[in-house]
Amino acid sequence: MAKRDLLSIDDLTRAEAELVLDTAESFLPVLQRDIKKVPTLRGRTIINMFYESSTRTLTSFELAAKRLSADTMNVRASGSAVDKGESLKDTILTLSAYQPDIIVMRHPQIGACRLASRYTTASVINAGDGKFQHPSQALLDLFTMRQALGKALDGLKVWIVGDILHSRVARSDIAAFQLLGMDVTVAGPPPLIPRDVETLGVSVEHDLDRLKEADVVYLLRMQMERMQEGANFIPSLREYSALYGMTLERLRPGQKVMHPGPINRGIEISSAIADHPDTLILEQVESGLAVRMAILYRTIVGYDERSASERGAA
Amino acid sequence: MSARVWSKGGAGADLVVRGARVVDPQARLDAVCDVFVKRGKIAALGEDLEVPQSTRTVDGAGHLLLPGFVDLHAHLRTPGREDEEDLVSGTAAAAAGGYVALFSMANTDPVIDSAPVLEGLAQRAGAEASVPTGFFASVSRDLAGKQLTEMHELAQAGAVGFSDDGKPLATAQLLRRALQYVKVTDRFVALHAQDDALMGAGVMHEGPVSAKLGLTGIPAIAESADVARALEVARYEDGRVHLCHVSSALTLEHLARARELGVRVTAEVTPHHLTMTDEAVYSLDSGVKMNPPLRAESDRKALLAALKSGLIDCVATDHAPHAQQEKEVPFEAAAFGTIGLETAFASLYTRAVMARKLSLAVLVERMSQAPARIAGITPPTIAAGETANVCLIDIEARWVVDAAQLRSKSTNSAWLGETLQGRVKLTLAGGRLVFEGGA
Numbered sequence: 001m002a003k004r005d006l007l008s009i010d011d012l013t014r015a016e017a018e019l020v021l022d023t024a025e026s027f028l029p030v031l032q033r034d035i036k037k038v039p040t041l042r043g044r045t046i047i048n049m050f051y052e053s054s055t056r057t058l059t060s061f062e063l064a065a066k067r068l069s070a071d072t073m074n075v076r077a078s079g080s081a082v083d084k085g086e087s088l089k090d091t092i093l094t095l096s097a098y099q100p101d102i103i104v105m106r107h108p109q110i111g112a113c114r115l116a117s118r119y120t121t122a123s124v125i126n127a128g129d130g131k132f133q134h135p136s137q138a139l140l141d142l143f144t145m146r147q148a149l150g151k152a153l154d155g156l157k158v159w160i161v162g163d164i165l166h167s168r169v170a171r172s173d174i175a176a177f178q179l180l181g182m183d184v185t186v187a188g189p190p191p192l193i194p195r196d197v198e199t200l201g202v203s204v205e206h207d208l209d210r211l212k213e214a215d216v217v218y219l220l221r222m223q224m225e226r227m228q229e230g231a232n233f234i235p236s237l238r239e240y241s242a243l244y245g246m247t248l249e250r251l252r253p254g255q256k257v258m259h260p261g262p263i264n265r266g267i268e269i270s271s272a273i274a275d276h277p278d279t280l281i282l283e284q285v286e287s288g289l290a291v292r293m294a295i296l297y298r299t300i301v302g303y304d305e306r307s308a309s310e311r312g313a314a
Numbered sequence: 315m316s317a318r319v320w321s322k323g324g325a326g327a328d329l330v331v332r333g334a335r336v337v338d339p340q341a342r343l344d345a346v347c348d349v350f351v352k353r354g355k356i357a358a359l360g361e362d363l364e365v366p367q368s369t370r371t372v373d374g375a376g377h378l379l380l381p382g383f384v385d386l387h388a389h390l391r392t393p394g395r396e397d398e399e400d401l402v403s404g405t406a407a408a409a410a411g412g413y414v415a416l417f418s419m420a421n422t423d424p425v426i427d428s429a430p431v432l433e434g435l436a437q438r439a440g441a442e443a444s445v446p447t448g449f450f451a452s453v454s455r456d457l458a459g460k461q462l463t464e465m466h467e468l469a470q471a472g473a474v475g476f477s478d479d480g481k482p483l484a485t486a487q488l489l490r491r492a493l494q495y496v497k498v499t500d501r502f503v504a505l506h507a508q509d510d511a512l513m514g515a516g517v518m519h520e521g522p523v524s525a526k527l528g529l530t531g532i533p534a535i536a537e538s539a540d541v542a543r544a545l546e547v548a549r550y551e552d553g554r555v556h557l558c559h560v561s562s563a564l565t566l567e568h569l570a571r572a573r574e575l576g577v578r579v580t581a582e583v584t585p586h587h588l589t590m591t592d593e594a595v596y597s598l599d600s601g602v603k604m605n606p607p608l609r610a611e612s613d614r615k616a617l618l619a620a621l622k623s624g625l626i627d628c629v630a631t632d633h634a635p636h637a638q639q640e641k642e643v644p645f646e647a648a649a650f651g652t653i654g655l656e657t658a659f660a661s662l663y664t665r666a667v668m669a670r671k672l673s674l675a676v677l678v679e680r681m682s683q684a685p686a687r688i689a690g691i692t693p694p695t696i697a698a699g700e701t702a703n704v705c706l707i708d709i710e711a712r713w714v715v716d717a718a719q720l721r722s723k724s725t726n727s728a729w730l731g732e733t734l735q736g737r738v739k740l741t742l743a744g745g746r747l748v749f750e751g752g753a
Contacts, residue, residue: 190494206497232491235455235462243466243498 003123004299007113008133009175016303017179021143023294024287030067031290041068044300045100049091049116050127051077051107056261056285057127057136061104064292070101088112089119096120102299105129123299131226134168137260138176140291144284145216148256154181157213159205161187161244162220162268165194166227169260170220174200185214188244191233208244212252219246219259219268237267246273256280318474318691319415319446320439321405326354326745330365331706334374338381338696339679349379351702354745358698372740376710380678381694382414382703382743384685385655386504386582387479387558387630390416390447392435394423399635399723401438405445406721407633407655409749412705412738413445414694415686416655420452421480427452427463429471436472444748445741448474448689453492453503459484462495469499474689477504479558482540484510486547493553500690502554502580505544507565508606512536517646519592519607527595529646532607538564545572548579556688557581559632561606563616570625580688582630583617585658586728589665590614594728600641600648602728604634618671621680628684629677631658635724652728656720659707660734668735702742711737 005011012020030038046065050058058074065072075095082091088107092115095103100122105113110130117124128134145153158177164170164186177184178201186193187205198204211217222240227233234240246257247270257269257279265271273279330350336359337344348363349356358365390404399407408416420426426435426449439447451473455461457480465476476496483489483505492503513536518524520531541557545568548555557569560581572579586604591611594602602608620626634651641648659681666672683693694703712735717725741749 190497191491230460232460232462232488232495235464235495239464239466 003121004302005117005124006135006295006299007117007124007126009135009138009172009179011135012179014179017139017142017176019303020139020291020294020298021146023297024143024290027290027293037067037069039069040297041065041070041300044070044102045098046070046072046102046104046296047095047098047100047122048072048074048127049095049103049105050074051082051105051112052128054106054128056288057106060288060292061127061136064289064296067289068293068296070296088115092116092119096122102296125295125299128168131166131168132171134172135176136288136292136295137169138172139295140284140287141173141218141258141260142176142180143287143291144258144280145256147283147287148280149215156182156215157185158182158216158218159185159187159211159214160218160220161208161246163192163222163233164188164197164220165192165233166223167220173218174202187211189234189240208250211250212255214255216256216258217246217251219257221259221262221264221268241267244268246270248272248276254278258284261285316470316472317436318472318689319448320436321443321446321744322441324746327351327702327742327747328353329370329372329747330363331372331374331379334377334379334706336379336696337674337678339675340381340683340693340695341697343696344675349696349704351742351745354702354742356696356698356700356702359696372706374706376708377739378674378707378709379696380412380705380707381682381696382705382741383412383659383681384689384691384694385413385416385631385633385658386556386628386685386689388416388418388633388655389421389635389651390418391635392418392422392438393431397723398637401442401447402444403721403723404633404655405443405447405748407653408445409741409743410721410738410751411655411657412659412707412741413655414703414705414741414743415446415448415689415691417448417450417474417689419479420450420477421457425452425455425457426450426473427455427457429464429467432468432471432473445743448472448691450475450477450479450504452476453478453483454488457481459488462491465496465501466498469501473501475502475504475556477506477558479504479506482506482508482510486543489544489547490551493548493551493555496553502556502688504556504558506558507537507540507544509536509540512539517603517607518595519609521592521610523592523595527598529595532605534562534564534609534613537562537606538568541565542568545569545577545579548572549575549577552578554578555580559584559587559606559630560617560626561587561609561613563613566616566620566625569620573625580627581625582628582685583621583626584632585629585654585661586652588614588618588621588629589661590728595645598645600643600645601652601726601730603645603648603650604632604652604728605650618666622672622676627680627688629658629662629681630685631655634726635722636726637724641726651726653720653722653724653726656722657715657727657729657734659738660713660736661729663709663736664734701745703744704742705738706740708737708739709735711735713737
């Protein structure tokens with residue numbers, strides 16, 4: 001069987017994405033037990049290669065692998081051979097000598113995961129590559145939506161608000177939400193909306209006048225670290241907040257609010273919204289573990305059967 | 315819609331103007347009739363209007379009654395250089411020129427780059443301005459060409475548009491960002507197009523006159539090259555731009571092409587560029603030193619033709635007051651700019667309409683209604699029910715432009731000593747009598 005990567009949401013069919021979500025759901029009871037571990041991936045090797053800072057993604061991939069009884073190793077750019085000038089290709093070749101089953105990779109540069117995949121027999125899972133993709137985030141977002149709103153996501157209206165230009169989460173979510181039949185609008189300051197983004201099948205708004213039509217409002221933070229000095233994407237965070245910051249007044253009761261974190265209270269989200277019961281931010285974090293278990297599991301056993309053994313595994 | 319102009323209050327005028335020739339292109343009106351203004355509103359138009367006996371009658375025979383003028387481009391020097399002009403003197407000059415609204419540029423000290431500065435000015439205009447006055451905010455903070463201003467908040471506070479006028483936007487990227495970001499408002503970006511490197515240390519139009527005088531030239535391409543670049547960016551971003559003080563025929567070629575391509579661009583031209591040429595610089599009189607400079611006769615003719623055709627949308631004065639000590643120096647050392655509010659109509663009437671190069675109706679449209687539409691204020695029009703925004707002009711009156719009689723605090727007029735025809739006798743702005751000239 002050819003190895004199966006997860007580099008982008010586009011690598012998945014709708015049925016496969018739904019299978020991941022169903023699998024994640026089947027793992028939920030495991031996470032409620034006293035002994036939160038199953039032997040499913042015992043003897044498998046998973047390497048987490050993180051070339052960019054991460055808290056929630058790394059910990060949740062690591063814990064997901066451990067819950068499935070896989071052997072895990074974490075490699076970071078600093079303190080590794082990368083510091084000594086080793087190329088990505090050579091690092092991948094070196095680590096591949098250990099015959100890992102999966103390499104989970106985060107990298108600041110777009111294309112790094114694809115390059116890695118070329119030089120390893122391990123399956124590569126993209127845990128975020130620059131501004132391009134973060135598919136496990138999109139899948140956990142879908143999972144969170146299903147948990148909160150029911151399985152039928154078709155026709156739901158989702159507004160993604162904020163810095164779309166620099167966001168791999170937005171790029172993954174647009175594809176994932178559309179894959180499950182949702183209607184996506186992106187909103188933000190014009191300089192932070194990619195040109196021609198409507199060709200991705202989304203609507204574009206520069207104000208929030210029609211925000212109340214949304215079932216789900218997905219907030220993104222300003223990625224100041226990706227904005228060059230003097231690039232002038234916005235005049236100030238203050239004006240950004242005045243125009244796009246999410247407050248109780250801008251929302252109607254029942255609208256769900258999501259955010260991939262980390263959140264910046266008082267900028268893209270008011271504290272009242274961050275702590276509101278309709279806000280699913282903590283649910284997203286919780287979903288991360290089960291969904292990443294499902295991704296690791298599906299990457300190894302494949303997406304083509306929903307066998308009894310799989311049920312048994314959970 | 316939030317306010318875009320502010321002026322001091324006062325009672326609406328009550329008067330009837332009898333027998334003036336009323337010319338209003340928007341109302342498709344060109345007829346001799348009476349106009350009755352009651353409590354600041356135009357109550358009736360017609361022949362032999364019956365009005366209450368107590369109503370003051372103004373004899374309009376031999377006069378034009380026109381929709382008042384709107385100036386998109388004035389420098390009222392407030393805050394910071396109130397020695398050169400302030401809201402009182404600037405609006406007095408405007409009223410004397412027949413203006414019923416004007417917009418002041420942001421290159422003040424401090425720069426109009428934040429809502430508190432703008433709100434402070436709006437408040438002052440509400441107390442001091444006789445003629446409704448609005449303000450541009452700058453595109454970049456402190457006009458430094460680096461960081462965008464908070465355009466949304468500034469638009470909410472009433473900025474008519476955004477401009478770093480006095481300076482070009484240094485990079486196409488800054489313009490691009492401004493045109494992208496300004497879409498969070500319904501405003502526009504007004505450009506002082508100028509390639510600084512091509513401008514160099516130039517002080518006058520580059521041509522035969524500069525060759526003879528030895529003055530460093532400002533080539534026409536210093537403007538047209540920057541315009542071409544700006545229009546490319548505006549086209550790509552579908553941004554709304556306004557070209558300030560267009561001066562050269564080369565620029566018009568780019569403007570015409572952009573129009574054909576559907577670019578959202580408007581343009582203004584000054585009275586001095588429409589009526590004077592670089593030949594005036596032979597005098598070495600600093601009063602004719604402007605930026606952009608007076609250009610060749612062929613440019614002047616092309617500008618007039620473009621104003622007539624509508625390629626250029628409107629007339630704007632670029633009223634630029636300067637202290638005497640900034641102009642009473644050798645030509646090369648003098649500040650750029652001329653005042654223009656008090657002479658705009660008369661200079662164009664004398665040199666363009668009387669010379670049969672432009673019809674009166676077109677001139678009125680280009681000075682009144684077209685700039686009002688660009689600014690997003692209600693265009694002045696002489697129709698029943700409208701607020702009275704009109705000027706009455708003695709069209710036979712010939713007068714010599716005399717520094718001692720100007721209302722502006724500054725006297726740096728390019729027309730000093732010139733004889734012009736057509737003199738404003740009365741101006742009603744926002745329904746109030748704001749100017750009345752002597753006999």
